[in-house]
Amino acid sequence: MKKLAVITMAVILSVVSSCSDDDDTTQIAQTATLSQQEKDDLLFLREEEKLARDVYLFSFDKYGEAIFNNISQSEQQHMDQVLTLLNAYQLSDPASADRGVFVNQELQTLYNNLTAQSDISLVEALKVGATIEDLDIRDIEDFESRTTKTDILSVYDKLRCGSRNHLRSYVGQLVANEVTYVQQFITLEEFTEIINSANERCGQ
Known part of the structure; x- marks a missing residue:
């Protein structure tokens, strides 16, 4: 059986450390009441980011x-x-402290399906990683179109930037294993632009 190629840890660490400036403190002020759609988007995104974390830990x-x-x-x-x-908008946190547990049943089903796929092989787990980031980018773009609040847009922008870097990382690993990932959620044009561009220093 052909041994799976693995990109060196130094490269991976470089990719991940450059994906965001999450260590920087962002000053967020509550300036207005949120619409129900804005609330729903934030609550969904909190659990969607948890889904990504939990699947990758699996x-x-x-x-x-x-x-x-x-x-x-x-x-x-x-x-x-x-x-x-x-917290700034005084919304209750839906994220469970337990790994793999979600209030949103759509995300619960997705977690179950993605971990089942990841369990098959390392290559399938890398495909799942690319799929999650592909989906995250699409969803955050949708969320951005439904708010004008600068504090929320600032966070969305940083998260979408991070997802672009994560997508580059997973696709790079798949290419190293002679596997092609075909985008499922963002457009081919956007996917190609992301993959053919350098890693970003998000928020800087």
């Missing part, structure tokens, strides 16, 4: 590859940024 536990652990840490930072918004 894959790290099974395969021990650094990419899953490193990006799961970035997803935790993304969760924290969304939680800051929830």
Whole structure:
């Protein structure tokens, strides 16, 4: 059986560390009442970022590859940024402390399906990683179109930037294993632009 190629840990760490400036403190002020749609989007995103973190932790536990652990840490930072918004707007946090448990049943079903796929092989787990980031980018773009609040848009922009870097990382691993990922949610034009561009320093 052909041994799976793995990109060096140094490259992975470089990709993940450059994906966001999540360590920077963002000052967020509650300036207006949120619409129900804005509330729904934030609550969904909090659990969607948790889904990414939990799936990657599942894959790290099974395969021990650094990419899953490193990006799961970035997803935790993304969760924290969304939680800051929830607190600023006095919204109850839907995220369970238990791994793999979700209030939103759509996300619960998605988690179950994605971990089942990730359990098949390392390559399938990498495909799942690319799929999650592909979906995240599409969803955040939708959320951005439904708000004009600068504090929320600032967080959305950083998270979408991070997802672009994560997508580059997962696709790079798949290419190293001679596997092609076909985008499922964003357009081919956007996907090609992301993959053919350099990693970003998000928020800087």
